[in-house]
Amino acid sequence: MPALSPHTVIRPEPGGALLFQQETAETALLDLEGLDALYFLLKGELRDYPPFFIAYLRQHRFVAEGSVDGSLERVAAVRDAAPTMTAPPRALAAPETIHFSVTGRCDQACAGCFYSARPGSAVRPSDAPFELFQRVVRQAAKARVFQMALGGGEPLLHPRLLEMVRLARRSGIVPNLTTNGNLLTVEMAVALREAGLGQVQISLNGASEGTNRATRPNFAQALAAMEGCRAAGLRFGINFLLTRTGLPDLEQVFRLGEFLGAATVNLLRPKPPTTDGDWLERESPTAADYRRVRRILRRLQPRWRAGGSEQPATRITIDASLTFLLTDRSPQSLYRAGVWGCSAARKFVTVTQEGEILPCSHVRWSDMGGGDVMRAWWESTVLARFRALEEEMRGLCRACRYLDLCRGCPAVVMAFGGAFGDSDPHCPTTAAKK
Ligand SMILES: C[S@@+](CC[C@H](N)C(=O)[O-])C[C@H]1O[C@@H](n2cnc3c(N)ncnc32)[C@H](O)[C@@H]1O
Numbered sequence: 140m141p142a143l144s145p146h147t148v149i150r151p152e153p154g155g156a157l158l159f160q161q162e163t164a165e166t167a168l169l170d171l172e173g174l175d176a177l178y179f180l181l182k183g184e185l186r187d188y189p190p191f192f193i194a195y196l197r198q199h200r201f202v203a204e205g206s207v208d209g210s211l212e213r214v215a216a217v218r219d220a221a222p223t224m225t226a227p228p229r230a231l232a233a234p235e236t237i238h239f240s241v242t243g244r245c246d247q248a249c250a251g252c253f254y255s256a257r258p259g260s261a262v263r264p265s266d267a268p269f270e271l272f273q274r275v276v277r278q279a280a281k282a283r284v285f286q287m288a289l290g291g292g293e294p295l296l297h298p299r300l301l302e303m304v305r306l307a308r309r310s311g312i313v314p315n316l317t318t319n320g321n322l323l324t325v326e327m328a329v330a331l332r333e334a335g336l337g338q339v340q341i342s343l344n345g346a347s348e349g350t351n352r353a354t355r356p357n358f359a360q361a362l363a364a365m366e367g368c369r370a371a372g373l374r375f376g377i378n379f380l381l382t383r384t385g386l387p388d389l390e391q392v393f394r395l396g397e398f399l400g401a402a403t404v405n406l407l408r409p410k411p412p413t414t415d416g417d418w419l420e421r422e423s424p425t426a427a428d429y430r431r432v433r434r435i436l437r438r439l440q441p442r443w444r445a446g447g448s449e450q451p452a453t454r455i456t457i458d459a460s461l462t463f464l465l466t467d468r469s470p471q472s473l474y475r476a477g478v479w480g481c482s483a484a485r486k487f488v489t490v491t492q493e494g495e496i497l498p499c500s501h502v503r504w505s506d507m508g509g510g511d512v513m514r515a516w517w518e519s520t521v522l523a524r525f526r527a528l529e530e531e532m533r534g535l536c537r538a539c540r541y542l543d544l545c546r547g548c549p550a551v552v553m554a555f556g557g558a559f560g561d562s563d564p565h566c567p568t569t570a571a572k573k
Pocket residue numbers: 245251252253254255290291292293294317318319341342343378379380407408409410411412
């Protein structure tokens with residue numbers, strides 16, 4: 140008899156439910172019909188639901204064979220609660236992920252960095268007070284936030300990081316971490332695993348010392364950190380910043396990730412740095428570069444990219460601002476696969492080490508602080524403006540059939556001199572129509 144996987148959590152949303160697979164960090168948003176289908180599947184009474192939906196739940200390990208105590212009751216409770224749930228327009232009832240900046244300090248200077256405190260940057264070299272973290276976790280646990288992404292700055296510099304990881308996990312939230320790897324020894328990897336860390340992302344921008352050095356000075360340490368994670372049994376992924384310099388290494392970085400046992404290779408789009416003058420203009424891939432990336436991705440994971448069922452050992456994931464790389468699939472297929480596009484203030488928010496609430500880590504607009512995430516979720520006019528982005532959008536994006544699933548990246552648009560709501564200048568789909 141099928142049951143929810145022991146690693147699946149579920150929470151009610153207006154008109155349905157959100158599922159989260161804690162091992163793969165995948166989410167699925169079900170409408171009421173989908174929630175009904177899940178309920179009757181677990182009850183063993185499934186009738187005429189589309190087979191692809193059931194296959195999807197199994198393939199993505201939301202559902203597994205074998206009874207898990209209370210699984211049907213959990214789904215039944217969510218089914219009862221869903222009709223009365225509320226959420227801000229075009230947002231979830233609560234963030235799915237909270238990005239929490241643990242510190243503004245960093246032990247290295249990377250070209251183009253969008254966050255760390257450096258001379259000329261507005262970010263202060265302060266650590267987040269533990270009490271701020273506790274306040275955020277308390278609210279997050281109550282609102283059933285699924286994940287916290289700990290970053291900064293270099294989070295491993297925070298003296299109470301392990302306590303933060305433990306507290307999040309004890310509160311039912313999966314803590315993840317992004318690091319440069321310098322302090323990630325095998326001992327630290329074991330300690331993080333034992334504290335309950337879900338996955339660590341290690342930043343690596345090239346397959347060779349030379350390419351990586353264009354943005355990051357610590358190639359050997361990053362590789363050693365990955366080896367350390369493997370030895371410690373801590374799940375890890377690679378964060379690969381897709382710069383023009385790094386792009387030729389994309390395939391090799393992916394192969395390196397496969398070889399080292401990375402769970403994911405996550406592609407990041409360059410956003411405005413806090414310093415480094417013309418870095419973004421020099422390093423941002425153009426629409427033609429992105430078309431090349433799309434071809435590379437198709438070659439690397441053809442079946443997976445086409446929406447297929449086979450889960451590769453090392454998955455390629457993309458940051459939400461790169462949704463335009465997926466437009467070789469139909470809008471319907473992307474919608475079914477749970478693609479949201481720019482998810483700032485809809486699926487996630489950022490809390491800085493000073494407690495300010497931002498729609499995303501790349502747009503430092505804030506009208507609420509004190510780490511008061513859930514009040515901001517409901518009351519912030521900045522977050523509300525982000526959720527109405529498609530209403531403000533102009534130009535090629537406005538006419539695009541992927542508008543509701545993509546929305547480009549306002550941080551990049553504004554860094555290139557556009558206004559919030561202008562079309563994305565680097566889209567490989569709309570630029571082709573010019
Ligand atoms: C700011 S770093 C902080 C965490 C940690 N110190 C590290 O180096 O990974 C978080 C992630 O942002 C990426 N990043 C840095 N500058 C960026 C930029 N201008 N645009 C997009 N991502 C950037 C890094 O490669 C890293 O994976």
